[in-house]
Amino acid sequence: MSLHEPDYELDGFEPADEEHEQHHDHLDISSLKVLGEHRTDTDSYFVLLDEGATWGIPGSPQLRAVHVSRDLSARTFEIDSKELPLYAMAQSYLIARGCPSDALSPQEGVHDPADDVTRALEARVRGDGDHFALLASYTADMREPVETVVMLRSLDPQAVPEFRILRERFDWDSNTHTLREGGFETYGAAVDWWEAWSDEEAPELPPPAPTARRSPVRTAPATPMPQASRRPHGR
Incomplete structure (x- = not known):
């Protein structure tokens, strides 16, 4: 299973505050790979697999739902994310944050x-x-x-x-x-x-x-x- 790292499309954007900067730094790691994603001009939604989770706390969720919101006028961004155990639960988290319900199917042959x-x-x-x-x-x-x-x-x-x-x-x-x-x-x-x-x-x-x-x-x-x-x- 060959997966790619997420592109949050934040070149030219600054974090809206220190909390979002720290959150971005926490998510900017090579072990996170894209299972599903959806993008608009202002928002990006990801279901990510943490390939490093298997070496962390036993039993921890290995999926992370990530929502990136970009303010095009202020050139700032905000990031929300949550670790979740099932793909459908990650989808539910992102749907509640504005992602279309049919837009986050995993890549074919992946899950x-x-x-x-x-x-x-x-x-x-x-x-x-x-x-x-x-x-x-x-x-x-x-x-x-x-x-x-x-x-x-x-x-x-x-x-x-x-x-x-x-x-x-x-x-x-x-x-x-x-x-x-x-x-x-x-x-x-x-x-x-x-x-x-x-x-x-x-x-x-x-x-x-x-x-x-x-x-x-x-x-x-x-x-x-x-x-x-x-x-x-x-x-």
Whole structure:
């Protein structure tokens, strides 16, 4: 898989402030490669693969969504970015910042969905990104196939199931991946599955139940978990 480094198109532009200058410096590294991008006169959107992440904190997200906004009159720029574990989640982040929803498909042959189930679920993740909080993620790039798991909690406290786990499996030989979803009514049930997955003994993900609502009962932490956590209740 041959990928190129991002061109943020900032020649002749200055950072809008020191924070954006530091952010640009942090993103100006050779390990970041373009999986997908979209450009306009004033904005650039990227989904980047951090090829160096595999040597960092185990399980850390290996994708980064980047939005570059250029002020053509002031000749200044601003940069926003976020590490995210799944391509569709990176797309959702950038769509919320003005990128057209159909403009960030990955390069052909780079990160192709293996089946229609994956395509449909990724479309839903792109559209529903603001409906869920990210509690934890882990990318197991030493497994065969490579796997990423993500735990989400619905921001609607009456939703059933309240907790979701997404499981992506990536095949390097074909550069294709599958994405599957499981639903859990309680945080404890989601953690039990996660721990079994960590021990490579996970059962099949339980299908999400039909959409329903219930009286709100908080069963998970009020703040998101660290994204690079082997077990969702802490390392």
